[in-house]
Amino acid sequence: MFITFALITLLGALGMLLQKNVVVAGLCMVAAFFGVAGLFVLLANPVAAALQIIVYTGAIMVLVLFVIMMLNSHQEEEAQASRPVQRWVSLALLAALAFGAVKLVLGSGGLKALAVKGAEMPQAMTLQKVGTTLFADHLLGFEVAGLVLLAAMIGAVALTKRNL
Incomplete structure (x- = not known):
């Protein structure tokens, strides 16, 4: 189940980033929010899952999509000029953040830290x-x-x- 909800979240986020149509990007963001809510359910925190669906998916995304449709900004503006420096800097920053995230996850100990005698699982x-x-x-x-x-x-x- 974790892999399913993680894939929904990641594919929704990637779809949001890669879409040129802002309405479709907003709907992809809704899918990502539902995936995060599913992850909260797997973490035995139904309150956070309900708040995720009610607040983010329900209220904020309806507001964002309503504003997008009301402003009628379905057309994307063309870029003024090509900026290859921004592309390379953003890729370098992405690689650095990904490396830091992987290092942090591998260095945290994961389940070994919870297996220490006397360690308790957090309460829901x-x-x-x-x-x-x-x-x-x-x-x-x-x-x-x-x-x-x-x-x-x-x-x-x-x-x-x-x-x-």
Whole structure:
């Protein structure tokens, strides 16, 4: 199952990066979000999976696709000039990040670290823990995020309604 969800996530992300049509790229991003939600289920964290589907796949991607379709930006702009330096720098950066990720995974010990006597598996997140953490420890951040979303919604309405 892990390989299935990992492939869904990776193929969705690659499809998003390689698509020229922004609507299809947005739908590929939805597939990647569903793959991540499946990985959360495999990690025995159904709360994070539900939040992934509700918040990212449901709300944000609907908003992004709605804005893309409303702005009617289906045509991609042509590049001004060829920039081969950017391509090589980005490939070098990608190789460095991939090397660092592989080194980090191989150096972490994996299951050997969990097999140490006395090591415990982390407990699954529950809705009560999410609510307590969100509304007790991070209340200010939660309220600021709400105000930012309200400002974004007002801005979206102002941009679409030209005759206010």
